[in-house]
Amino acid sequence: MIGRLAIAGLGPGDAALITPEVTQALAEATDIVGYIPYVRRVPDRPGLNRHETDNREELDRARHALALAADGRRVVVVSSGDPGVFAMAAAVFEAVEKGPAVWRDLDIHVLPGITAMLAAAARAGAPLGHDFCAINLSDNLKPWALIETRLRLAVEADFAIALYNPRSTARPEGFGLALALLRTTCAPSRVIIFARAVSTPEERLRVVRLADAAPDMADMQTVVLIGSSATRIIDRSGAPFVYTPRSAP
Amino acid sequence: MIGRLAIAGLGPGDAALITPEVTQALAEATDIVGYIPYVRRVPDRPGLNRHETDNREELDRARHALALAADGRRVVVVSSGDPGVFAMAAAVFEAVEKGPAVWRDLDIHVLPGITAMLAAAARAGAPLGHDFCAINLSDNLKPWALIETRLRLAVEADFAIALYNPRSTARPEGFGLALALLRTTCAPSRVIIFARAVSTPEERLRVVRLADAAPDMADMQTVVLIGSSATRIIDRSGAPFVYTPRSAP
Numbered sequence: 001m002i003g004r005l006a007i008a009g010l011g012p013g014d015a016a017l018i019t020p021e022v023t024q025a026l027a028e029a030t031d032i033v034g035y036i037p038y039v040r041r042v043p044d045r046p047g048l049n050r051h052e053t054d055n056r057e058e059l060d061r062a063r064h065a066l067a068l069a070a071d072g073r074r075v076v077v078v079s080s081g082d083p084g085v086f087a088m089a090a091a092v093f094e095a096v097e098k099g100p101a102v103w104r105d106l107d108i109h110v111l112p113g114i115t116a117m118l119a120a121a122a123r124a125g126a127p128l129g130h131d132f133c134a135i136n137l138s139d140n141l142k143p144w145a146l147i148e149t150r151l152r153l154a155v156e157a158d159f160a161i162a163l164y165n166p167r168s169t170a171r172p173e174g175f176g177l178a179l180a181l182l183r184t185t186c187a188p189s190r191v192i193i194f195a196r197a198v199s200t201p202e203e204r205l206r207v208v209r210l211a212d213a214a215p216d217m218a219d220m221q222t223v224v225l226i227g228s229s230a231t232r233i234i235d236r237s238g239a240p241f242v243y244t245p246r247s248a249p
Numbered sequence: 250m251i252g253r254l255a256i257a258g259l260g261p262g263d264a265a266l267i268t269p270e271v272t273q274a275l276a277e278a279t280d281i282v283g284y285i286p287y288v289r290r291v292p293d294r295p296g297l298n299r300h301e302t303d304n305r306e307e308l309d310r311a312r313h314a315l316a317l318a319a320d321g322r323r324v325v326v327v328s329s330g331d332p333g334v335f336a337m338a339a340a341v342f343e344a345v346e347k348g349p350a351v352w353r354d355l356d357i358h359v360l361p362g363i364t365a366m367l368a369a370a371a372r373a374g375a376p377l378g379h380d381f382c383a384i385n386l387s388d389n390l391k392p393w394a395l396i397e398t399r400l401r402l403a404v405e406a407d408f409a410i411a412l413y414n415p416r417s418t419a420r421p422e423g424f425g426l427a428l429a430l431l432r433t434t435c436a437p438s439r440v441i442i443f444a445r446a447v448s449t450p451e452e453r454l455r456v457v458r459l460a461d462a463a464p465d466m467a468d469m470q471t472v473v474l475i476g477s478s479a480t481r482i483i484d485r486s487g488a489p490f491v492y493t494p495r496s497a498p
Contacts, residue, residue, distance in 0.1 A: 090378025093492035110371035129339025133382035141496035243342035247390035
């Protein structure tokens with residue numbers, strides 16, 4: 001029997017943001033593979049094998065999942081957010097390319113999910129309503145100089161910018177360096193949104209101007225959205241709305 | 250009674266990609282507002298008012314929805330994909346900012362959805378598995394020169410690039426110009442994915458190299474994904490997998 005491998009996005013946290021497609025794949029799985037807190041979001045049931053692994057072992061985890069699928073099992077690799085955005089899908093395909101030929105012919109599907117920047121943007125209004133980019137600030141897998149180059153070019157292009165993993169364990173000072181770079185190229189009034197653990201009980205949303213942004217406003221569970229030069233704040237009695245107009249001059 | 254306005258993402262087409270949060274909002278709505286084909290994706294029921302509008306009237310549509318909410322109704326504005334990505338959310342907040350003060354205090358929520366580029370990426374593998382950007386090629390609301398500048402800078406940053414609305418009605422030649430620009434700056438082997446109507450019966454996915462890409466491979470229902478310089482194709486017996494490695498040199 002040929003096994004199956006689905007790489008599924010659990011969204012940002014709230015079960016109401018998990019697609020029915022993912023829910024069905026989880027219900028049909030024999031094996032769930034993933035980083036500990038994501039595997040624990042899947043309800044246990046008889047006959048389900050849950051394989052919890054540490055965060056730093058993405059390629060090993062991918063190989064383990066592929067070996068299980070090649071063995072005829074119905075495997076779901078779980079990611080938070082969307083598996084294709086700084087998550088497990090790229091690791092699985094890297095393992096496929098480097099692995100035994102038989103892995104290429106497995107039934108492998110990626111099941112999309114609500115990624116952190118879009119959940120965060122939705123909470124704030126529409127800060128990514130015009131052209132935008134997504135940059136992973138973690139330099140585990142790329143040199144810091146490349147991150148700086150991309151940030152500079154993204155500002156020059158006047159994209160709104162989503163920063164994932166602003167506080168990497170390996171380089172906690174990364175986000176501070178990014179803020180310093182932004183201060184040399186953007187107006188102090190540039191809008192910045194710190195969106196922490198959106199849709200979970202620990203959610204916190206903070207809208208500030210670049211002049212008031214500080215490195216410790218971001219932690220490992222935060223995605224940071226930097227507005228384009230056109231991004232606007234609408235003040236009101238509750239939390240402000242933030243949006244980037246659809247039109248550009 | 251204070252009304253409510255939700256701006257909801259219906260995802261790319263398949264009902265299995267609509268979040269439970271959106272399904273619930275649709276079930277509780279008194280009024281659905283949106284572009285004709287999106288409104289028609291919402292099942293009719295007694296007591297539900299469906300307001301279908303043409304595609305070119307986003308700001309009018311937003312004002313209409315806000316006026317209904319201010320009148321105490323439970324309104325859902327529907328977008329395909331994610332409402333915050335080149336869709337209705339930015340138009341609603343623009344209307345709020347320019348409209349009567351009372352609109353600012355309405356209960357307005359954006360309900361995220363699976364946006365076209367992430368559905369397309371999931372079908373192909375993990376082409377957006379590293380840093381990436383999203384550019385709307387429609388120049389209805391911005392000058393073409395700005396689009397070219399952003400494309401150039403995105404290539405220089407070596408982002409993977411998602412192009413929305415590659416064939417705008419106003420300027421059908423836009424995507425051909427974009428391809429010509431890419432040919433001056435990228436290797437002929439650069440990977441390009443044409444993803445049409447993903448998750449619908451009309452879905453078609455095509456993976457080519459830049460050398461073989463042609464303007465008529467994209468239409469109004471296509472999102473185009475351009476790999477970074479590192480994006481790889483894994484050949485196999487079925488459709489190839491495409492992924493962008495997590496690490497950069």
